[in-house]
Amino acid sequence: MDLLSYLPFTLPHPALLLAGVLEGTVLAAVLALTALGLSIVFGIMRVVNVAHGEFYMLGAVLAWFITHTITGAVGGPPWLGFAVALIVAPLIVAAIAATTDWLILKRLNYDPEATIVATIGILYILQQLALTFYGPDARPVEAPFDFRVQTPYFGYSGYKLCVVGAAILLMLVVWLVLTRTKIGFVMRATQYDSETAQAFGIPVDKVYAGVFALGAGLAAIGAVLIVPIQQAHYLMGGDPLLLSFIVVILGGLGSLKGTLVAAIFIGLSDGIISTLYEPTLAKILATLLVAMVLVFRPQGLFGARAA
């Protein structure tokens, strides 16, 4: 007897479902990395960084410039270009972020409302500078290696699976740094009470600049990892920003554990839904859900206290 035939809806073909789960996992991994950046910045600095998506975009665009220069002008192999981009692009983005913190956010004394307006401005500045120098076209970056993993139904890009691995590894590193090292201790002390931290000789200004740079750098790493899968484009920051917001709010603002759980949940469901169904409807429901969570349950769906 076939029990499945009693279901009130038809299940998608297992191959499609598997493709959705795989795509969703890749998305979830990169999303978790990007959202983690946003969450750390909010958690420690209490700054809602609306320009976060543009740091992501900058990572992708810089990755294109770097790989293009190394493979094109110098004549190096694609893996070398990608490896350099993976290290250099996030560092440049982190430096830009630290500079914006020093030039703009610090002068606003991190006033929550003023910093949101300022980061909206930064969003437009970064986005339009990318348009200026990179142009309006979407451009691909070659994957550093090319092998396929055979599933029962189809061959799947091995690179995408490595993205998942790399993202998990990076998140572990960030978590260890935050919970087990002195740097993390200093950051948590600043989050807990910045004035007392200052009184104990912690250079709060530098910690803030560093945290902002770390947040932006995480977004940039996510973008470099994704750019062989999606092309680099100056408007690509919008979607990760919205999704990161959704993840960070559902997980509880500033809670790292909640952020991870929510990223996996949203990433997977977005991957599955957009492979199988209408993605716009899913986005509408997700944004409404976020608004309702903020209205009725501001501590987040997963209820974790600030980490």
Added chain:
Amino acid sequence: MIRSILLHGLVIAALIALEPMLSEYHHGNLARIMVLATYAVGYNVLFGYTGLLSLGHAMFFAAGMYGCALMVRLAEWSVGPAFLVGVACALIAGIVVGFLALRTIGVGFMIVTLMFAEAAYLTILYYNEYTRGDEGFTIPQSVRAIGTLDLSDTTTRYFAALTLFSICLIASAALVQSKAGRVLIAIRENEDRVRMLGFDPFRYKLLALVTSAVMAGAAGAAYAVLFGYAGASFAGVQYSIFPLLWVLLGGPGTTLGPLLGAVLMFYLVDYASGTIMPGLAALVETQFGIEAPGLASAWLLLVGVALVLLVLFAPRGLLGTVRVRMIPWLP
């Protein structure tokens, strides 16, 4: 009070007197600016006077615009009643969003309004079949008339826009100088103290939000009628940021700031995208030899720079600074 009536009367009289002197180009621009300034006047009631920073006002503008334009397009109503439907849609949206979003404060309010607006924008895209999504649709010239009044005629359009703007300007000036308006300003300054004095801040904030939404919706509906177009871009994040920018530039919490900010920003962007940016692009490429393929079209760069500079160096805006330095009675 008399000074205030004189001042607003003078501004409206100046806009009337300006009409016959304008070239066709500026004529159209100014009509558009007055409609957008109406939107900004509404935004100012909430942001400038009550201190609530919404990042989702485009949903009210779009509620007015689509409420009106869809009635014309799908139900073939004439534009007069359709305009009222648009305003009613914004009113309902304002009440619903108000009841939900006003439970949050500060950053929470900003994000909740942003998310509601995003959901509204995506909904417009989702019902592509009726709204034609990003591409939008036009309202044919033949139906853009109330009785014998042809609203697509440039002079009529100018005065229609001016009428709407004047009504909203006077209403906002009257509101903020009334007793309720003083409570709104008090909420901006210190909500706890207002509560302690026995007022219910929620009711006043709801009043401000709904007034603001209705004005935004009236502007959106008027835009659809006067310029004959409705498109999803008017519901996007950018159209939530623009009124914030205009109000910040002109002076939050000043009645005439929204108009001043809208005029200045409109012409700055217009001049920039026509002259400054292409000129800059040519300069960068010939003088410095840097490739800048997108510079000519990067006028939004100015929006970003203006936002950052305003928030850093002039959070009171132009008229706010004038009020502090020169004319303390400026409403």
